[in-house]
Amino acid sequence: MPYLIQSAHKHLQRCGDLPITIQTTGSASPASAAPQDQLAIHKLLSPYTSRIRHLTLAFPVEWMNNFLGHTANSTDVKSLESVKLVYHPHHQCPPLGDNNMFTHAYSLHTVEIEYASELGWKYLESNTVNLPWSQITELNLIHVVASPPYLQAILANCTALENLTLSIIKAADDNTNHFPFGMMVPGAHVHHNHVSFPNLKHLTLYNPKNFDYSEYLASLRIHFPSLEHFGTSSNGDPRNGRQWSHSQFVTILAENVVPLLSVSTPAHISHADIENIIRDVPSLRVLDVREGDPISETTIRLMTQGYLAQQMEELTCAVAPALLSSFLDMVEGRYVSRRSKAIYRGFKKLVIRCPKNSQGYMDVHERIEELRQWGRDITVVES
Secondary structure, three states: HHHHHHHHHHHHHOOOOOEEEEOOOOOOOOOOOOOOOOHHHHHHHHHHHEEEEEEEEEEHHHHHHHHHHHHOOOOOOOOOOOEEEEEEEEOOOOOOEEOOOOOOOOOOOOEEEEEEEOOOEEEOOOEEEOHHHHHOEEEEEEOOOOHHHHHHHHHHHEEEOOOOOOOOOOOOOOOOOOOOHHOOOOOOOOOOOEOHHHHHOOOEEEEEOOOHHHHHHHOOEOOOOOOEEEEEOOOOOOOOOOOOOHHHHHHHHHHHHHOOOOOOOOOOOHHHHHHHHHHHOOOOOOEEOOOOOOOOOOHHHHHHHOOOEEEEEEEEEEEHHHHHHHHHHHHHHHHOOOOOOOOOOOOOEEEEOOOOHHHHHHHHHHHHHHHHHHOOEEEEEEE
């Protein structure tokens, strides 16, 4: 470790006063051996805290505690704009320790906290990572959960929040009153009124276990009057969180009454629900349902006739080989000349999933290439 520290110092010193990005790529698992020098991480990074703009730490929790603890009360992190903490506690190690490292990070606006465990989520004992919540514009919580009253209290202080990722749990547990990392804000109080986020534009629900997210959001009593993008995520795991629930989605629409512009999901979604999304959200401009069923012939016909997706500009979906020609007819029929003063000018981007060795694709291959030559952004990916 001393050699690595010296080598890192040598390279970083060559950068002069330029801002730097620190990203650890080591394992976050408890099986990783801690350095013999317990201050190794602190010694490596502390000389450069004033220059760190982006910080990603993926350490076993003992390493994380050591670094955060010894770098506490730092007043030199004023350039820090984003921080990501990935940790993996286990029954033989302590919870994340108290620290105030980010209290003076006046430029910090993006925070991501991930509990890197394949065993699922955990409610941890209360600890404290003090963050300037009122200036955070993006907050991502992956496998990090809390009881609704406590999470609501945290979110109530994020008055500038624009992008939010929440991990969905099965049921509310008011007896679980400890939030991972103890992110209780001084002066925050638990209340049962709705919390509104007027600046929030982008909401992603991390839901690998396919829980009822409408029920969980209702328990949080949070409202998104300006929401533009709604998405679900399962972190790329094809085994979990892969079934779209249109009833839950409709509940979110009804409770927030927002003109969504974008919807995306890696979940499996039926062709009927693809049409339902398009029908229920007439304001939709971007739709990504790449893992869903192929778009139906009926949906293509209704889009061709102008009854559906009148504002759509970007579409990622599967198309059956036999319907590719009709699909392209619909797409071409929407293009508007650049000289036109029309506000809607058709599709700007298409990603089509279909088998490239099919006869249907071979029949339209040259046609797609011609569209590309005319400047159309069309990508075909193997299904």
